[in-house]
Amino acid sequence: xxxxxxxxxxxxxxxxxxxxxxxxxxxxxxxxxxxxxxxxxxxxxxxxxxxxxxxxxxxxxxxxxxxxxxxxxxxxxxxxxxxxxxxxxxxxxxxxxxxxxxxxxxxxxxxxxxxxxxxxxxxxxxxxxxxxxxxxxxxxxxxxxxxxxxxxxxxxxxxxxxxxxxxxxxxxxxxxxxxxxxxxxxxxxxxxxxxxxxxxxxxxxxxxxxxxxxxxxxxxxxxxxxxxxxxxxxxxxxxxxxxxxxxxxxxxxxxxxxxxxxxxxxxxxxxxxxxxxxxxxxxxxxxxxx
Amino acid sequence: xxxxxxxxxxxxxxxxxxxxxxxxxxxxxxxxxxxxxxxxxxxxxxxxxxxxxxxxxxxxxxxxxxxxxxxxxxxxxxxxxxxxxxxxxxxxxxxxxxxxxxxxxxxxxxxxxxxxxxxxxxxxxxxxxxxxxxxxxxxxxxxxxxxxxxxxxxxxxxxxxxxxxxxxxxxxxxxxxxxxxxxxxxxxxxxxxxxxxxxxxxxxxxxxxxxxxxxxxxxxxxxxxxxxxxxxxxxxxxxxxxxxxxxxxxxxxxxxxxxxxxxxxxxxxxxxxxxxxxxxxxxxxxxxxx
Numbered sequence: 001x002x003x004x005x006x007x008x009x010x011x012x013x014x015x016x017x018x019x020x021x022x023x024x025x026x027x028x029x030x031x032x033x034x035x036x037x038x039x040x041x042x043x044x045x046x047x048x049x050x051x052x053x054x055x056x057x058x059x060x061x062x063x064x065x066x067x068x069x070x071x072x073x074x075x076x077x078x079x080x081x082x083x084x085x086x087x088x089x090x091x092x093x094x095x096x097x098x099x100x101x102x103x104x105x106x107x108x109x110x111x112x113x114x115x116x117x118x119x120x121x122x123x124x125x126x127x128x129x130x131x132x133x134x135x136x137x138x139x140x141x142x143x144x145x146x147x148x149x150x151x152x153x154x155x156x157x158x159x160x161x162x163x164x165x166x167x168x169x170x171x172x173x174x175x176x177x178x179x180x181x182x183x184x185x186x187x188x189x190x191x192x193x194x195x196x197x198x199x200x201x202x203x204x205x206x207x208x209x210x211x212x213x214x215x216x217x218x219x220x221x222x223x224x225x226x227x228x229x230x231x232x233x234x235x236x237x238x239x240x241x242x243x244x245x246x247x248x249x250x251x252x253x254x255x256x257x258x259x260x261x262x263x264x265x266x267x268x269x270x271x272x273x274x275x276x277x278x279x280x281x282x283x284x285x286x287x288x289x290x
Numbered sequence: 291x292x293x294x295x296x297x298x299x300x301x302x303x304x305x306x307x308x309x310x311x312x313x314x315x316x317x318x319x320x321x322x323x324x325x326x327x328x329x330x331x332x333x334x335x336x337x338x339x340x341x342x343x344x345x346x347x348x349x350x351x352x353x354x355x356x357x358x359x360x361x362x363x364x365x366x367x368x369x370x371x372x373x374x375x376x377x378x379x380x381x382x383x384x385x386x387x388x389x390x391x392x393x394x395x396x397x398x399x400x401x402x403x404x405x406x407x408x409x410x411x412x413x414x415x416x417x418x419x420x421x422x423x424x425x426x427x428x429x430x431x432x433x434x435x436x437x438x439x440x441x442x443x444x445x446x447x448x449x450x451x452x453x454x455x456x457x458x459x460x461x462x463x464x465x466x467x468x469x470x471x472x473x474x475x476x477x478x479x480x481x482x483x484x485x486x487x488x489x490x491x492x493x494x495x496x497x498x499x500x501x502x503x504x505x506x507x508x509x510x511x512x513x514x515x516x517x518x519x520x521x522x523x524x525x526x527x528x529x530x531x532x533x534x535x536x537x538x539x540x541x542x543x544x545x546x547x548x549x550x551x552x553x554x555x556x557x558x559x560x561x562x563x564x565x566x567x568x569x570x571x572x573x574x575x576x577x578x579x580x
Contacts, residue, residue: 110498158490200448
């Protein structure tokens with residue numbers, strides 16, 4: 001039952017950024033984004049007070065890294081399959097007006113998410129994706145998620161973005177692949193090579209192609225990005241029969257994933273992740289009676 | 291024709307270390323190792339003089355990174371298939387008594403080696419491996435090499451060691467996998483997971499297993515090593531029918547690769563890489579009439 005009359009504050013509190021939403025009557029009345037991610041905050045109680053001073057003295061529902069070991073307090077993981085009911089029933093209450101949404105876990109193999117679950121469930125709540133769907137949230141730790149009956153049924157995290165960042169900054173390839181990534185022929189060539197799922201050798205091939213004069217350095221970053229994203233897409237789609245993959249990301253990174261997914265013969269739809277988050281936190285807040 | 295009467299100096303000149311050999315009558319009469327790899331040397335002509343002052347005023351035949359863009363002068367790559375004849379015919383002569391052994395390249399996909407070729411050919415010359423064999427040289431950039439008729443027929447480089455080093459030093463897993471690697475159950479569990487060839491997801495699983503309390507941190511480095519080596523072994527052996535893999539490495543790293551290869555049902559033999567290098571450089575020197 002949705003308490004559409006209610007007002008509360010929601011925070012999507014990540015590692016380096018945070019977004020605060022004022023929710024009124026089941027809608028976002030106001031929102032603001034800043035750089036106060038959990039790593040920039042020492043006193044979370046004081047931050048919560050500052051948020052209330054700025055947005056109103058209202059119930060506060062938070063999600064993301066604020067519930068991790070580097071956040072305010074550790075909110076437990078709810079095992080998948082998990083929907084808004086399971087998350088609402090397992091909020092970590094700091095006080096009777098302040099709560100953190102739990103993460104979601106799966107075993108065999110072990111995997112965890114924290115923050116993404118709100119977007120995922122919200123995407124279904126807002127009818128941005130069907131109740132049974134394959135979603136991908138690209139990023140440092142890319143989530144591939146199977147939704148079934150509107151709940152998170154299972155998921156896999158690939159540290160594709162982190163590997164790319166490490167390789168751009170350190171080691172043999174850093175000088176070659178530090179440039180901008182463009183969605184073009186070199187990226188798609190990388191996606192094709194990613195089908196081999198042989199990262200350690202394909203990455204060395206970037207160096208060898210330079211030494212043998214086979215590829216311009218200006219294309220190396222795009223090729224490397226295609227290789228990493230392409231490997232990720234290849235292994236994930238091998239196990240999935242969905243015709244369409246719903247991509248929750250900004251248009252740039254989302255566009256790269258969409259191109260790689262389409263190269264594998266699947267359709268893609270870009271989903272607005274901010275709209276998904278607000279729909280998700282509103283649904284969880286309503287379920288919890290916040 | 292082997293000029294067994296001749297004396298010359300050979301240098302295995304790598305990035306961070308170097309080993310000098312005095313060759314007399316086709317045998318190593320004396321050798322010495324130091325930390326003067328190419329990155330520690332500015333004036334190579336002066337270093338060559340210093341080597342001659344210490345070991346005798348003799349012809350000097352060098353191999354390894356000394357022939358790279360960070361070395362004395364760039365020796366070209368000889369395309370595979372390549373044997374001692376092709377290498378001896380393509381020495382880069384600095385002066386009539388001083389030469390650098392070329393590297394070996396292959397295309398489709400692009401790959402290069404520089405320094406390893408002497409060990410590989412020497413292993414056959416010294417009858418340490420058969421003329422038709424699969425060899426692996428584990429390390430920062432692991433080489434997998436198919437020898438045919440005593441020549442380097444084809445090869446693949448996997449930057450397995452570099453990826454492990456990057457992950458131990460930077461990013462999400464650094465705090466977990468910085469410890470010692472042991473050849474035990476956790477390593478072999480990693481080798482098994484490596485069969486999935488899904489590095490980006492399996493690596494995140496190390497973090498998830500910790501958060502869910504599924505694996506002790508003391509085993510994480512061994513598991514990660516097994517995962518990376520296991521992925522490398524899995525993709526390579528899929529394309530190879532050799533019953534035995536010859537491992538050119540020190541016993542510790544060689545032992546890890548041997549265990550992973552044996553877990554895939556192949557036999558292994560550890561080959562002494564120093565003996566292989568000296569046999570190779572003696573054969574090339576003899577061919578070149580040095």
